[in-house]
Amino acid sequence: MIIDTHCHLSCNDYDNLEEIIKNMDGIMITSGCNDETNKEVIELINKYDNVYGTIGIHPEEIESLNSESLKYIEENLNNPKVVALGEIGLDYHWTKDNIDIQKDLFEKQLKIALKYNKPVVVHSRDAIQDTYDILKKYKLKGTIHCFSSTLEMAKLFIKLGYKIGVGGTVTFKNSKKIQEIVKQIDLSNILLETDSPYLAPEPLRGTKNVPINTKWVAKKIAELKDIPVDKVIEITNENAIKTFDLKP
Numbered sequence: 238m239i240i241d242t243h244c245h246l247s248c249n250d251y252d253n254l255e256e257i258i259k260n261m262d263g264i265m266i267t268s269g270c271n272d273e274t275n276k277e278v279i280e281l282i283n284k285y286d287n288v289y290g291t292i293g294i295h296p297e298e299i300e301s302l303n304s305e306s307l308k309y310i311e312e313n314l315n316n317p318k319v320v321a322l323g324e325i326g327l328d329y330h331w332t333k334d335n336i337d338i339q340k341d342l343f344e345k346q347l348k349i350a351l352k353y354n355k356p357v358v359v360h361s362r363d364a365i366q367d368t369y370d371i372l373k374k375y376k377l378k379g380t381i382h383c384f385s386s387t388l389e390m391a392k393l394f395i396k397l398g399y400k401i402g403v404g405g406t407v408t409f410k411n412s413k414k415i416q417e418i419v420k421q422i423d424l425s426n427i428l429l430e431t432d433s434p435y436l437a438p439e440p441l442r443g444t445k446n447v448p449i450n451t452k453w454v455a456k457k458i459a460e461l462k463d464i465p466v467d468k469v470i471e472i473t474n475e476n477a478i479k480t481f482d483l484k485p
């Protein structure tokens with residue numbers, strides 16, 4: 238049994254979603270990014286025992302935001318299989334024109350997470366300092382998914398109470414930074430993820446990613462830390478169960 242703590246299971250990306258879910262020997266946490274995918278998350282968690290979900294509005298989906306978006310999130314956070322608020326955060330990669338709107342949406346959702354006592358799944362791209370400064374204001378826990386900053390920042394987030402989400406990028410030859418972070422931080426701070434359908438790990442790089450590929454991420458971490466892969470799976474499963482209060 239392995240846990241993919243972050244993927245996006247949507248029929249927009251997969252024709253064979255049912256098969257992909259059945260192929261996963263373990264648990265998947267699928268994350269919504271906008272109204273449409275948040276609704277899909279609720280459908281999937283109601284249908285499959287081993288699928289849990291998170292709902293939220295992704296910073297790249299700001300245009301899609303309407304007066305019902307946050308209301309829908311609040312209405313569904315009491316579903317016991319909605320285990321976190323996300324994917325939320327800041328993304329300055331494509332544009333910096335809407336930074337204030339992004340920060341405002343991020344904080345609105347963090348306040349909802351506080352109110353409902355839920356962890357958060359955080360996306361941060363080219364915005365790590367602002368992400369840290371904002372999260373520091375709220376007493377929350379969760380994961381910085383697909384972590385892509387420095388060891389120093391990783392340590393600061395861990396200190397705040399966050400886990401470091403490690404996915405397919407750790408298997409890439411040129412990903413020395415995240416590989417070094419994995420070596421340096423304790424396994425108790427790491428969550429496995431795929432970010433499916435994106436970022437398929439080696440040796441499947443370039444294909445459409447699926448949750449079962451979490452095992453390639455575990456294998457790479459075992460190599461980097463020079464410990465058995467079973468140990469990596471065991472400890473990171475415990476981390477995921479604790480972080481998201483899963484009831485496997």
Ligand code: NI
Pocket residue numbers: 243244245268324382432
């Ligand atoms: Ni994602």
